[in-house]
Amino acid sequence: MDQKADDILRRPLYVYDLPDQVLNSLSLKRDAAVEAPDTTKEPTKSAAQPQAQDATSGTSSPIVGSQSCSLCALSFATVQDQRSHLKSDLHHYNLKQKLRGRNPVSEAEFEKLIADLDESLSGSDSPDSDDDDEDSGDKESNLLTTLLKKQATLSGGNYNGAATNDQGDDEEGNSRKKQKGGGAQPLLWFSSPLLPHNTYFGIYRAIFALEESKDENNIVDTIKKKQLEPIPVPKAGPDGSFPPSVYKGPHIFLCMIGGGHFAAMVVSLAPRQTKHGSVGPLNREATVLAHKTFHRYTTRRKQGGSQSANDNAKGNAHSAGSSIRRYNEQALTDEVRLLLQDWKGLLDTAELLFIRATGSTNRRTLFGPYEGQVLRANDPRIRGFPFSTRRATQNELMRSFIELTRLKVREIDPAQVSKEEEPSTKAPSKPAKPSAPKLTEEEETALLHTSQLQAFIRRSKLPALLSYLKNNDISANFLFQPADSSQNYHAPTPLHLAANQNSAPLVLGLLVKGDADPTIKNGEGKTAFELAGDRATRDAFRVARDELGETKWDWEAARVPPAMKKEEADKREERERKEDERKEAERRRAEEQRLKSEGPKVPDGSKGRGKSLLDGGAKKSAQEKREEEVRGLTPEQRMKLDRERRARAAEERLRRMQAGGGG
Incomplete structure (x- = not known):
């Protein structure tokens, strides 16, 4: 391979703007040696990524390196991608598999396991998502919890079978499955003299029309016809819109909805002109014609599934939370359908529609039927994403667009493929179950202690925690197991875990009564003090330093500031509490004065929603009233108010039950 070809392969290759040297050298590879490997088993390398491993080595040897996951046999182009993977359901699921002595699963196998669950994948952070009340990345998502419960309940179920894309309407689901290419391999492979031996270019089959992907004899000519001339970088107007000529160009629509999250984007396919030549619209260089994200609280926390799915299975619940979730489901449906109507012109002219809608409720939101619907389930342009996707965010849509439109490079070893295919040619025999590695008694005991201690800490049970440590003769510096899990690596x-939970009483109790060592560092080189997230927890370390004395520990190595008397910490906490109460009283007085002079504010809703509140005199929802009540309150005041609400609700239920029994 000459130097010029090597330079071309070093940068990302955009399918719609390939260099002539690459375009004229493509030749479709038809033999089974290339089609045999599962292209979704591990991330396929792009032309800009180093070829670090054999594509068929997904099960033969673990992937190691600074940007890899040996457990899931995956490697990553950036550290950010690796961190996102460590928070993903796939990684957490494989950790569970390892603890049970089972083999990890690939991305494709995991996708099949969760294909029929009504939740969205987790692990993608976005400022557009309202995730304050959701589980953190260190915890399993509702989808993973639901999957594990299902596997625990249903023994012998076929979890590896591919699930249909729709529920209820089999005929419609089968027709859409045929449109999406059925069971064909997701990537088309092409050989080129520019590539090293046994290395091939890959292009996703989904970016072609159904007739184009079937006509493999002319597939290279089809790729040549899809090449687009680079356009100057369009300048957006004051309102963020582009000139009309930009909207008339070729573009595609991408949409994800699930778990109360919705994200949609229309992206122009035309590459941008740059000073150093066109390199394709990758990441920030893509021209996004329109984008929007919504999030509504619709999923049942810690239980999994949408409220409508629970209502359909068990009947309507009558709790305040269920009413809020039903309201939010309808509000999300209205917002999504209104957005699709606003984008109707762009959607009607889009070349392809990539949609991920998890669950029958989300599919009804998009495909109806409803009056004036924009998307049709039988539209031949509709495609699914042929790879794993995470939570519906704008960043995830952009990542998916880049994955779809970037040329892949994979190295295939025919000898290794033939060796793997050889057992399948022999007479089928019952596969032997892999023997699970048996844990030693010490390892089982360590796992048990870990689960018990972490449960006490999360529930802030200091007496129970200290009693458990004493009764089982365990040091307060016990190291949680397994040590290589993301959570135990951090805490x-x-x-460490008590400080990370911002539990000041636990921190003080572990230091003073449990003799915990504050100088121990986690895998990131941080002491427990550096994980504390609020002043009260940090003050607990300083109070402990005062009570234990300067000679007990190397407090400088523990990064703990100078000692503080407990009375001083209590006075500061009381002073801050009074200051918060004073500010809240002033805010309430100012709000009362404003209401007297101006009257209540009416939100400016889109499409006349604010006007409807004035005309119809609609009252605020229960959720809006609760939000107004807690606005400006401290966390302690919010917890107190929440306890009072629960107590009143319990008293009301008890009163109704007594009244019903007496009648």
Whole structure:
């Protein structure tokens, strides 16, 4: 391979703007040696990524390196991608598999396991998502919890079978499955003299029309016809819109909805002109014609599934939370359908529609039927994403667009493929179950202690925690197991976890009564003090330093500031509480004065929603009233108000039950 070809392969190759040297050298590879490997088993390398491993080595040897996951046999182009993977359901699921002595699963196998669950994948952070009340990345998502419960309940179920894309309407689901290419391999492979031996270019089959992907004899000519001339970088107007000529160019629509999250984007396919030549619209260089994200609280926390799915299975619940979730489901449906109507012109002219809608409720939101619907389930342009996707965010849509439109490079070893295919030619025999590695008694005991201690800490049970440590003769510096899990890597000891949970009483108790060592560092080189997220928790370390004395620990190595008397910490906390109460009283007085002079504010809703509140005199929802009540309150005041609400609700239920029994 000459130097010029090597330079071309070093940068990302955009399918719609390929260099002539690459375009004129493509030749479709038809033999089974290339089609045999599962292209979704691990991330396929792009032309800009180093070829670090054999594509068929997904099960033969673990992937190691600074940007890899040996457990899931995956490698990553950036550290950010690796961190996102460590928070994903796939990684957490494989950790569970390892603890049970089972083999990890690939991305494709995991996708099949969760294909029929009504939740969205987790692990993608976005400022557009309202995730304050959701589980953190260190915890399993509702989808993973639901999957594990299903596997625990249903023994012997076929979890590896591919699930249909729709529920209820089999005929419609089968027709759409045929449109999306059925069971064909997701990537088309092409050989080129520019590539090293046994290395091939890959292009996703989904970016072609159904007739184009079937006509493999002319597939290279089809790729040549899809090449687009680079356009100057369009300048957006004051309102963020582009000139009309930009909207008339070729573009595609991408949409994801699930778990109360919705994200949609229309992206122009035309590459941009740059000073150093066109390199394709990758990441920030893509021209996004329109984008929008919504999030509504619709999923049942810690239980999994949408409220409508629970209502259909068990009947309507009558709790305040269920009413809020039903309201939010309808509000999300209205917002999504209104957005699709606003984008109707762009959607009607889009070349392809990539849609991920998890669950029958989300599919009804998009495909109806409803009056004036924009998307039709039988539209031949509709495609699914042929790879794993995470939570519906704008960043995830952009990542998916880049994955779809970037040329892949994979190295295939025919000898290795033939060796793997050889057992399948022999007479079928019952596969032997892999023997699960048996844990030693010490390992089982360590796992048990870990689960018990972490449960006490999360529930802030200091007496129970200290009693458990004493009764089982366990040091307060006990290291949680398994040590290589992401959570235990970040918080390896009870003191680290208590500080990370912002539990000041636990921190003080572990230091003073449990003799915990504050100088121990986690895998990131941080002490427990550096994980504390609020002043009260940090003050607990300073109070402990005062009570234990300067000679007990190397407080400088523990990064703990100078000692503080407990009375001083209490006075400061009381002073801050009074200051918060004073500010809240002033805010309430100012709000009362404003209401007297101006009257209540009416939100400016889109499409006349604000006007309807004035005309119809609609009252605020229960959720809006609760939000107004807690606005400006401290966390302690919010917890107190929440306890009072629950107590009143319990008293009301008890009163109704007594009244019903007496009648």
